[in-house]
Amino acid sequence: MTLSASLNGAEQRRPSRLGRMLEDRLPYLIVAPAILILLLVGLFPLIYSLIVSFQRITMTENDTTFVGLLNYAELFRDTRLWASLGHTAIITAIALPLELLIGFLMAQLFIDRMPGRQIFLALLVLPTVISPIVAGATWRLMFDVRFGPIGQILSFIAGEPVRILWTVNPAYVYPAIIICEVWQWSPFMFLLLLAALSNVDPSQLEAAEIDGASYLRVLRAIVLPAIAPVIAVACLIRGLDLVRIFDIIWTLTEGGPGSMTETISLYTYVQGFSQFETSYTAAISFLVIALLTVITTLVLKRMELAR
Amino acid sequence: MADVKLSGVHKYYGNVHAVRGVDLTITDGEFAVLVGPSGCGKSTLLRTIAGLEDPDSGAIAIGGAVVNDLRPRERNIAMVFQNYALYPYLTVNENIAFGLRARKTPEIEIRKRVSEAAEMLGIGNLLQRYPRQLSGGQRQRVAIGRAIVRKADLFLFDEPLSNLDAQLRDEMRAEIKRLHHEITTTMIYVTHDQIEAMTLADRIVLLRDGKIEQQGAPLELFEQPRTGFVAGFLGSPSINLIPATLKTDGPVAAVVFQSGGELKLPSAKAMSLAGAQGREILVGIRPQHFSRAGGGPLRNGVVSYSAVADLIQPTGTRTFTTIKIGGVDAVAELQAHDVRSHGERIDLAIDLNRVVLIDPVSGVVIA
Amino acid sequence: MRVSKLPARKARILALRYLGAGVVTLLFLFPVYWLFMISFKTPDEIYHVPPLWIPGQIQFSNYYVLFKDGDVLAILNSLIVASVSSGIAIVLGTLCAYSLARFGTGGENLAMWIISQRMIPPIAVVFPIFLIYVYFGLVDSYFGLILLYTAFNLPYVIWMMRGYIVDVPLELEESALVDGLNRWEVIWKVVFPMVRPGLMATSVFTFAFAWNDFLFALVLTRTEVITFPVMLTHYFGGQSNFWAKIAAMSVLGTLPIFVAVSVMQRYLVRGISLGAVKG
Structure with a gap:
């Protein structure tokens, strides 16, 4: 009796045919919307761009005949393009190690617990979370030759008036960009490295201390290997960001003086939206994608090896 | 309440043949213990009965009806998991009531059954707490309470005591046995611990490499093992x-x-x-x-x-x-x-x- | 002797660490202080030589001007675009992540493709997207910008939420299935509550991405849905810069993010490291 009653109960709970179908297909149904959007906004423009890069579309002409690799051949003759890649490389090569080093030193400073540590951390996060445009604007205020505090401080230290046009003078534009960049992103490195350092097995450190290992030895033998994967991820994320640096330069120097601080992102923007070299811009885009793919793959390979 | 009948059940995980043709009948009200070393397929078999895994071949019948095509929720079973599977964001009360709410049981009925179960398990004073505020033994009781209130046809236990310390394990073992005397529902219990199997079971089903090695009353297996494996598995220290x-x-x-x-x-x-x-x-x-x-x-x-x-x-x-x-x-x-x-x-x-x-x-x- | 020496040495080290912490914090916060301070200065104080480090009084006329001229609409635009797009990305992305995590839909390849979408530099796609948007008349529309930010946030959401969902014990879901829920209900009643911290943390980052983005907004907006970073760059002129507006607008544009991040600080590390560090 109880048996048949419960089976009836089970039957009542049985969902409709439609409900059952929706449940059977659930793994695909819930993937579909996201993938659709990604294809639409992610992949479709790339394909479109690929096609355009083989054509000859400019501001004045809508020439859709296929010209093969003409645009790509053009890339190799474009000195301004290679210069912009050089600028990007310079900024990345200087800013990334600096951020890593400063971030590591900050992490060392804050690794041990002390009262008020959380407040320091909350404050130090601030530069990283603000919009890069705001960061650029802030440093433009700071660097201003007449109304900014940097010149004032330098004058005070030097004991005589120091007048540096940070965002215009060719000798100082790169330091200006890198100072701003390092200011904004060292805290990012700091946060990641701090977390990584706190995850280092304390018993290993204690064992090393009992063994009488020196600080440098502990660092090299225990700490660095333990945090190496995090360093790799952090460098990958920041490296990719630095290669596409745009906002800070836009607000600080706008690529100037001349095109001295023009990065690859800025140059692509100029080609696309000032010169309206549609096809050529598409070709540059693919150069950038190819470059980043190579870098990413290399870094990921290194990370695999490190594991 | 219901009997359970498995015939010719096979289950593969990729290339691994986890269950290799199991025929098994568990009568109404019986306490059956599936026991065996790790990897013998006992948990897989239990999950197949629950409907959490689909058998690759063979039939599973609960209460005389083949349930192969039924979802877990349609089989009217209750299950207690090894790590208790309590919802950390719900109170004890809500955890126990969870299955009833899912089945749209009237609120009055829910309250009645929850307090009954809580009393039976001696956790009436814990109803407003959250799982993280409970000890291991208390969590285990809540998990069992969640199964009891369902008044299911069949109770499944998947190594419910293995996360408890030795003393609590003895205590809860007795509790589960007492529970079975009180509610007399068919129970299938998976464990790798031969002492649990011996003490709890009406019938022990000893599995090895996805097959039933021997089944029967605990003392029957102990005294008249059919194979060296059975003789070696039961008894401590071993034979x-x-x-x-x-x-x-x-x-x-x-x-x-x-x-x-x-x-x-x-x-x-x-x-x-x-x-x-x-x-x-x-x-x-x-x-x-x-x-x-x-x-x-x-x-x-x-x-x-x-x-x-x-x-x-x-x-x-x-x-x-x-x-x-x-x-x-x-x-x-x-x-x-x-x-x-x-x-x-x-x-x-x-x-x-x-x-x-x-x-x-x-x-x-x-x- | 030694007993009294040791605490003294420890105290000295602690004092040194506080000194270091203070100096570092001062260095990193000084620019932020300068920004805030300018936003409270009068024009005379802003254009004072030498620069004044403390405003004569706290006054809000710089903010008042932003409200009066309707410039704050840019903040409102940012708010709408960022919250709607991150809301959609969170819902669709989490569902997708659930399927990837629990059913292995599409295998490892789909997961890798999705995260590789995150690596695509915006500059490489902004131009074709612009052309397509012109074609479909989506430039300078809420819909266009929201769609774009949703798409750019989706890989991040999927990647992060997949990590959080994998951490949910499978038995909780199985228990719910046995107890009588269907899959949809399991997602809604078991998985979502379990990953709520992850959802909130991830939303902060998706919101911040849309909020802080400049390039897409620059290209895809004209007058109607200008977001605050674009508005900010309008204040930079060839000869004279509108310092007061820049500072006030920057502060307004920084506050929401700062509040959100402060609340979510616990999850910050996992979020910014793409899940590599579980903080």
């Missing part, structure tokens, strides 16, 4: 297996150890061994079948054996003593003060009426 050769002469039979020395088998055993002269065997003697020889006459089938005590492990009530027999180490379970020191020579009595003789190649018990 001693000593390689030997059979010597038969008409109605008389004896085992001859490879290191020399022989033990005469009782006539009941010897009868079935006619013509097995010279056969290689493993002699299975449980530690409990050793005792200190008292000096008086020996019962029929009990033989005396003199040995030197090697390792001595007192447990308080009994003392496990390692001795050499037939050239291998064997454990004898003696009275607490039967043996005092390492190296002491002791006279033992071995009850050969309950010895098992195993074919070393096939693993089958031959007598």
